[in-house]
Structure formats: structure tokens, C-alpha cells
Amino acid sequence: MSRSHRPTPLTCLALAAFVAACSDPVAGDALDAVTADAEVSIPGELDADPDAPDQDAQDPDPSDAPTCGATRLAPPSVALSATDLAVPIDVLALDAKVHLDLGTGTASVVATLTFRTSEEGGFPVFDLRQSVSSLTLDGEALPVDALERHDFALAPSGGVLVLRSALAPCSLHHLVLAYTLGPAGPYLRWKPDAVTWSIGLSDVVPGMLLERWFPAPLLHDTFAFHLSVDLAGPATDHLLLANAPVSHHTPGSHWEVAFPDDTDVMSSFFYLAPRRDMTLVEGPGFLFAASRGLPTTIPFDLLGPALVETLADFTRRFGPRPAPGLPFLVVFDLMTFTGGMEYRNAVQLSVKDRDTLRHEVAHTWFGRSLSPARHLDGWVDETLATWTTTTNVLDLVALAARGEASGPRASLDPWLRATYDRRTEGVWPYVIGPAVLDAIATGVGRDLLTATLEDWARDCRGHHITQDDFREVLLTLPAPAFIDALLSTWLIPPHEPPVHGTCPRHAP
């Protein structure tokens, strides 16, 4: 925020070598782990009401639902043959019942996906990276080989599931899948009397969003997610942390989690562990949870103020976070995760530095409030989370000197399944994107760029956004031709027509 600005004409000249055109005149360790965890409230914890109606039985009311599923931002349908069409769907609700058996060390799941087809009928597309053992559609059993895996992405993505059952346009369906969770390495750890289960999502490895555990739509979709977890066997007391209201039907062994109806495949977070293994530290508006036995001490007394300051700073600048009444949840588990991963109002960290914490917290605004409509838009939130929390951004001159060739990095593949392909690409959303923003800031003024992004975030929070929305916002700044050239030279390939998300500011 305090960087000085170079004279504008010089900036344009200096950057001219790195953009396709530059024709516009630019206008203007302190605390030991706290061991006592009594009296700490769990985010969203609710008293279970035994008389409450079973949420599982509550299907979306068809009379309230739109006639056709909304799939405008979904990938296009794909012809499997002259007659067979794989079609994206609109998932309305996911209900997952998980039974964890300590005696056998198995986790069995029965999941129900409630969805509508769009105006385009055909074979529905979704994903699940588990081996299904039984399958029913609208109460009728289907063979499990009715599920076929196809990869429609340009770069190998592990594909999606296509259900070989032709569905009518604008029809409502219930798909029930049963399966046992496969080996999940450190994300699902069994002991004779305890289990630790970390949702452990990743947006840079295809297939590692909600579909790694449960049947789920693609990134464009939002839905209500109800999770029931039941633990059987000689268990010690367990706790389940989540970024949504949790009902403890049987304390320590049975939980119901009601994720909101605008859940997407990267927003929900849960973490199940024996209470004896966790250190909980509660602060104003947040809860830290750390796995005991970590090979390091978490400096809660340093990270707490950093978190409070970051939450207050981002709220002031970019508007309230989603569900601001819920404590912000930070889970440290160095045993299961390398780096950090963001969720809505929650982060999981394997490192204890403040910069990583700030980056992942920023994603509650950029990525989980202004949500990417498609994977190909995911780089925008990484660029914004990096640019808004980092002070040592390399500029384009330095990147070019380092050998970074110009050329747009972002994909136009609607079936892309990761923010970037780490098998073939460098970490460009964290490097090139912020460098381009710095170049724009140098040209138009950092304060103006910052204010423009703050206005956009406040206007569009809670909506899906696209890279074309981001471009449109940046082109409202002075010198749009210069900015457009920067974007097309380094980030966004030229294409028509632009695709806009759900924010009214970018009406399609």
C-alpha cells in the first residue's frame, strides 16, 4: 500500500517490451501450546433437537425449484456418440451419511445427489473419486458399470463420471450411491480406539475437491450439503470441527453438519479427531485447533493477533466475510498437509508463518466469496490473494530477466479441473498475475487500483466471477488499451464472446 509510483509515461515505455501494445497514454514462538481445551466452543456448535424433523427427508420443494436446472456456467455437453449426449446438471442437494467403524477400520458412505437436468436432456455428468458398490436412480437399482469415466479436458484431469441413463430435459432426480472410502493416506488415519479424518481438499490437483469423498457437481454449481457422521466402536471422545453449524446428536460420536445452500465443491471444511489429540485456542471471532504431537510449537500468541488484524482489515476493505457470525477456523495438522488450503471461513495449515495465514485467510474473500465460476477462473483468486497480502511481488521486468516468456497463461478449457496444471506449468497465478497487477498499479496509481478492486469485491461478494469479469473491472481504469494489452500478453488469451459470472455488475 505504501509503494511509490513511477511517472506514468516512463512506465508505459518500460513495459512496452512486455505487452503486445502500449498505445494508450496513461492518465493520471512464543506461547507454548495451550493444553486445556475445556470450555472452548466449537464453530457452529448447536444443541441437537431430538424433535427436529430429519433433515435427510427434506428434499428441495419441486414447486419452488426452477423448471430447468441452471447450467449456464457449466461446461458444454459432449456427444459420446451420434445419439448419446453427456450433459452437465444442476445439483440442488447432497446428503451424505458416513459410518465410521473403529472395529473394522472402515468408513462406509451412502450419499444422495438431488439434481435437475437443464433444457438439454441426456446422460448426467458429475464426479466422485471413490469406487461405488451400489447405485440407485429414482429408487431403481442400476448396475455400477452404468457409471463411466470420461475425460473431456484438454489436459489429463482424471475425468468425470457419466451416468449411462438418458434423462429427460428439465427433470428432477435422486441418485443414491453407496461405497466404502478407499485408502486416503494421512487424510484418514485409524487407531484401535480413534480416527482422524481431514477433508484435505486441493485446487491444484484434479479430483481433490469434494469429489474426493462424495459425489459432487463441477465448480460452477452451488447446492445444500448435509453431512452426517456416525462413529461406532470403543471410541474415545472425538470432536468434529466444521465451517458450518454442527449438531452433536450423540456427543463425541454422532454429528450432523448443515452446510449452506450456496455450498460449492471447494467451500466446505470438516476435521474429525479424538479430542485428546487436539489443542483448542479460542479468540475473538476465531478458533485455532492444532493436532497435539506436532513436531513444532504453534505460536498462538503471535498468530491470533495477526488473524484478528487480517480479518478486520479485509472486512473493512472488501466487505463482510460470508457468515460473519461463525468463528473463523484455523486447523494445524502438520501430519496430513503440506502448505495451506483455503475454505470459506476456514483454513488448514501445515506451516505456522503469518504470511501463509494471511494468504489463506484472504481466500475467504477471493475464492470463497468471490468464487471462481469455473476452474479456468481460479487463477484470479490466487492472484488477488497473493497481491493483497504480499509486498515483494516481482515485476514483469524482473520476471522477463528471469526467463519468463510472454504469452497468456490462462486456459479457455471449460473442462479444466485445476487452478493450473502443476505438471506442466509454473506457479504463474501467484507470480505473473500479481506482477501484472503491479504493472497496472504503477501506471494508474496503486490507490486507484486498490479502491477499484475493493468496490468490485463488495459489489460481487457471494457471487461467481470469471476471468472476463476481472478483465472488465480492470478495463474501467484509465488507459484501458494498455491494461488490455498487459492482460492479453501475460494472462488471458483473446476470445469471444466473454463469459460473465453471476454478479449483477457483470450482467451477461
Ligand SMILES: [Zn+2]
Ligand atoms: Zn492461494
